[in-house]
Amino acid sequence: MTETSHTATSYSHGCRCGPCRRLHARKVATLRARRRADRTLINGRLVAVEPTVVHGLYSTYINWSCRCPECTTAQRDRRIAVANQRRAERDGIVEA
Numbered sequence: 001m002t003e004t005s006h007t008a009t010s011y012s013h014g015c016r017c018g019p020c021r022r023l024h025a026r027k028v029a030t031l032r033a034r035r036r037a038d039r040t041l042i043n044g045r046l047v048a049v050e051p052t053v054v055h056g057l058y059s060t061y062i063n064w065s066c067r068c069p070e071c072t073t074a075q076r077d078r079r080i081a082v083a084n085q086r087r088a089e090r091d092g093i094v095e096a
Contacts, residue, residue, distance in 0.1 A: 056073070060074070
């Protein structure tokens with residue numbers, strides 16, 4: 001990829017140079033900020049109400065900053081699984 005052909009979509013086409021990584025990071029940050037702004041307070045929790053959002057996923061907790069009970073549980077379960085995996089790797093117990 002030539003230096004002049006870098007765009008905001010170059011990252012999704014495989015380019016990992018510094019400028020493309022920065023453009024991608026800025027794009028993702030903008031999307032997440034927009035999604036955070038669209039949340040609604042329900043029962044004291046900020047919840048993503050976009051019709052396309054699938055609740056109960058770790059990615060919804062991260063990308064949409066959804067704090068509904070289902071997404072919070074998914075995030076907690078992921079955090080526990082990662083901690084257990086790291087503990088097993090540290091102790092030399094690797095699951096096949």
